[in-house]
Amino acid sequence: MSRRAPLSAAELSALEGVLWSHGPSRDVLASHLNYSRTRANALVAGLIEQGWLDEVGPQASSGGRRAETLQLHRSIGVLLGVDLGATSVEVAVLAPDLQVLARHGEAIDVGDGPGAVFTRIRALLRQLLAQLQLKASDVLGIGVGVPGPVDFGSGQLVEPPLMPRWDRYSIRDDLRADFDAPVWVDNDVNLMALGESWRLRRALPNFLVIKVGTGIGCGVVCHGEVYRGATGSAGDVGHLCVDPAGPRCRCGNVGCVEAMAAGPAIARLGQEAALGGQSDWLAQVLSERGTLTPEDVGTASRLGDAAANAIVQRSGALVGQMLASVVNFFNPSHVFICGGITRIGPLFLASLRQSVYQRSLALSTRHLDIGLSPLGEQAGVIGAGVLALQEVLRQSVPSRREGMAT
Amino acid sequence: MSRRAPLSAAELSALEGVLWSHGPSRDVLASHLNYSRTRANALVAGLIEQGWLDEVGPQASSGGRRAETLQLHRSIGVLLGVDLGATSVEVAVLAPDLQVLARHGEAIDVGDGPGAVFTRIRALLRQLLAQLQLKASDVLGIGVGVPGPVDFGSGQLVEPPLMPRWDRYSIRDDLRADFDAPVWVDNDVNLMALGESWRLRRALPNFLVIKVGTGIGCGVVCHGEVYRGATGSAGDVGHLCVDPAGPRCRCGNVGCVEAMAAGPAIARLGQEAALGGQSDWLAQVLSERGTLTPEDVGTASRLGDAAANAIVQRSGALVGQMLASVVNFFNPSHVFICGGITRIGPLFLASLRQSVYQRSLALSTRHLDIGLSPLGEQAGVIGAGVLALQEVLRQSVPSRREGMAT
Structure with a gap:
């Protein structure tokens, strides 16, 4: 990572404006910063000279002079994004304009513990960089999403229910074995929400991202910003009660939506259907492989298996019941x-x-839109890249004063 | 209301800084606005000359020169606050520093319809002003809280479940019969949240206000601002399901917390206890008055009546169950x-x-604090005053440009 001169507060605002605008031009920045065109031009000229910004050809002319599209300069380095789930991981190398340059996903088990998991993640990141003919020193910053509650300041997991051996593990220290770049860690769904928010360039101020996998979590965007709550646990919806007469959850309460509707519950109900003679298809997979996954139930459902359909419908209805409260x-x-x-x-x-x-x-x-995440499997790594880039930019401003201004 | 010169964006920020600071001084404003002391002094001098600000004596000296406390000048006028519930109303006249100058509360029935209710509210407001020897023309702005969903732009209730005859009624036009001042209408719990937020001078960025009366509602403060949601219905928690096997609610669903735990449910259960021979005390009140109120059940509970205690405990537990999801x-x-x-x-x-x-x-x-509203019955009218004052100030800036600034 090349060392650059510190940024002024105005320069930071300009770079953040470029990051969060569709097709940012000098005019867009001037309006965003409430600056005269002359002042915005001078600011942009300085940032181009320092190597922070780059121009990428004329935009469609609106009748007047051509407006060059600005972007963060590729030479400032790349970002690494890691999206760790309970049973899989996605890693990516991203350009400063958040374009995914290389990406890899594979199955992983967080139960193997943080040392083993991050040894593998570091190897994957090194491979992706090598594939792009980049070095560890080209990395500007690293963002990591993890499936549990995170203390954002220390970058550590705090009593993660799905990952008991990970409590207070220093992901930062671990990554330091291979990378000098600064590391930021956040909850996986928060990063997916940040990724979608960036995709939309903050066009939607108030929306939710619901992740249903091994657990159930929710990323919250409120007033245009990812909302983490008073102690960082906002969006922890997996243990909302959907049935006071429901089964006991490992959290100690009864009827938690996660225990009744997430991946493991779907697999368990599939197994019961197979053993109970309600699904020949699932029974055959179970006898062949000795176990059933939620994906098996999904495949059976898509093939029209009635028992599998009932399981999927029940899961959707229960998650919907939880979501109704949240909505x-x-x-x-x-x-x-x-x-x-x-x-x-x-x-x-x-x-x-x-x-x-x-x-x-x-x-x-009345105006609620419920659909699949448009960024899909890339939402987490893109959000991780946005987080890392934002923090890198903010840290480039010496002792930034917070406050209102004219 | 006297006519003043328009405010600049910087002057608006300064006045909002005074409104939202504890014991605001020039130093506090300089820091809040990120201004030099000299520049802040000039700004304050101009606002004092225009009659917007006033000084109210030296603050406790911190060793250096004395720092005068600034406040919005009393001569700019008064604010009227109205907090309408389903069965009661609070009205108040407030100074520009939000001090309650006069206040009155009484029972009212929104079922009488908006015309009758606001005829009474206007009479109460005129009486309070007369009591203070003020005229309608001294009123700077009016804030009104109502117990239902509000379209903030038009100031109208939108399909309020507790108030069918109020749909799209123009509270603004109604108040115009007596007052020239501009009127803003919001949901009652949003205004209570705004009142508490002002009391705290935004020291708590993320908190909730839960109102349990005839209905159940929730005011949400997020990132330091009252959060109204995508279509203005945020905090509508009365119909969260607390028991899928519960009774049917008037909204069509089953097990809504409002139907099971709010005032009418408490009164109904009290009546059942009286008629079922489980409470001699409630039976006696019922036979004397022919009806029971939630307050009667409360009185019985405080006297140690076991049936009343069970009703109050059940209501608290159900509201708590809803609140657990929200938390x-x-x-x-x-x-x-x-x-x-x-x-x-x-x-x-x-x-x-x-x-x-x-x-x-x-x-x-772990760090959650649950308690009674510190502003108590005044939270709504104070919030209404804050809303009116904020909007009056904002409207004093001609065509204010929104945007980031250095």
């Missing part, structure tokens, strides 16, 4: 669904939607 | 309880707390 409270404009559940098939989303529209108040759902 | 999702630092339920006695709050701490995740509740 009544939060009144988002959009809900984006992501995680392993999106591979199950369309029946899940249909059941979830039906449940939400039935249980939420008309006023909350 | 898991939103992770607030504080929850303030207000509304008629606060007159029931301490058992309600104790049961609610127990239910929240049992059902919420440890991470969400």
Whole structure:
């Protein structure tokens, strides 16, 4: 990573403006910063000279002079994004304009512990860099999403329910074995929400991202910013009660939506259907492989298996029931669904939607849009890249004063 | 209301800084605006000359020169605050520093319709002004809280479930019969949240206000601002399901917390206890008056009546169960309880707390503070005053440009 002169607060605002605008030009920046065109030009000229910004050809002319599109200069380095789930990991190398340059995903088990998992993640990151003929020193910053509650300051997981051996593990120190670049860690769904927010260039101020996989979590964007809550646990919806007469969850309470509707529950119900003679298809897979995955139930459902359909519908309805409470409270404009559940098939989303529209108040759902996450599997690594880039930029301003200004 | 010169954006920021600071001085403003002391002094001098600001004596000296406390000048006028509930109304006249100059509360029935209710409210406001020897023309702005969903732009209620005859009624036009001043209308709990936020001078960025009366609603403060949601219905928690096997609510769904735990449910259960021979005390009140109120059940509970205690505990536990979901999702630092339920006695709050701490995740509740609203019955009218003052100030800036600045 090349060393650059420190940024002024105005330069930071300009670079953030470039990051968060569609096709940013000098005019867009002038308007964004509430600057005269002359002042914006001078600011941009300085940032180009320092190597922070680059121009990428004329935009479609609007009659007057051509407006060059600005972007963060590729020479400032690359970002590494890591999106760790309970059973899989996505890693990516991203350009400063958040374009994914290289990406790899594979199955992983967080139960193997942080040392083994991050040894593998570091190897994957080194491979991706090598593939792009880049060195560790080209890395500007690293963003990491993890499936549990994170203390954002220290970058450590705090008592993660799905990852007992990870409590207070220093992901930063681990990555230092291979990379000098600064590391920021956040909850995986927060980063997916940040990724979608960047995709939309903050066009939607209030929306949710719901991840349904091994666990269930929710990323919250409020007033245009990712909302982490008073102690960082906002969006922890996996243990919302959907049935006071439901089964006991490992958290100690009963009827938690995660225990009744997430991946492991789908697999367990599939197994019961196979053993109970309700599904020949699932029984055959079970006898061949000795175990069933949520994806098997999804495949059976897509093939029209009635028992599998009932399981998927039940899961969608329960997640929808939880989401109805959240929608009544939060009144988002959009809900984006992501995680392993999106591979199950369309029946899940249909059941979830039906449940939400039935249980939420008309006023909350009249303009509510529920769909799959447009960034899909890339949402997490893109969000991780945005996080890293934002923090790198902010750290380039010496002792930035917070406050209002004219 | 006297006519003043338009405000510049910097002057607006300074006046908002005075409104939202504890003991605002020139130093506090300079820091708040990120201005030099010289520049802040010039700004304040101009605002004092225009009659917007006033000085109110030296602050405790911190060793150097004395720092005068600034406040909005009393001569700019007064604010009227109206907090309308389903069965009661509070009205107040407030100084520009939000001090309550005169206040009156009484029982009212929104079922009488908007015409009758606002004829009475206008009479009450005229009486309070007369009592203070003020005229209608002294009123700078009027804030009104109503117990239903509001379209903030038009200031109209939108399909309010508790107030069918109020749909799209123009409260603005109604108040114009007596007052020239501009009128802003918001949901009652949003205004209570704004009132508490002002009391705290935004020291708590993320908290909730839960009102339990005839209905149940929630005011949400997120990132330091009242959060209204994508279509203005955020905080609509009365119809969160707390029991899928519960009774049917007038909204069409089953097990809504409002139907099971709010004022009318408490009164109904009290009546059942009286008629079922479980409470001699309630039976006697019922036979004397022919009806029971939630307050009667509260009185019986405070006297140690076992049946009344069970009703209050059940209500607290159910509201707590709803709140546990909201706390898991939103992770607030504080929850303030207000509304008629606060007159029931301490058992309600104790049961609610127990239910929240049992059902919420440890991470969400470790630092969570649940208590009664410190502003109590005045929260709504103070919030209404804050809303009116903020909007009056904002409207004094001609065609204000929104945007980032250095």
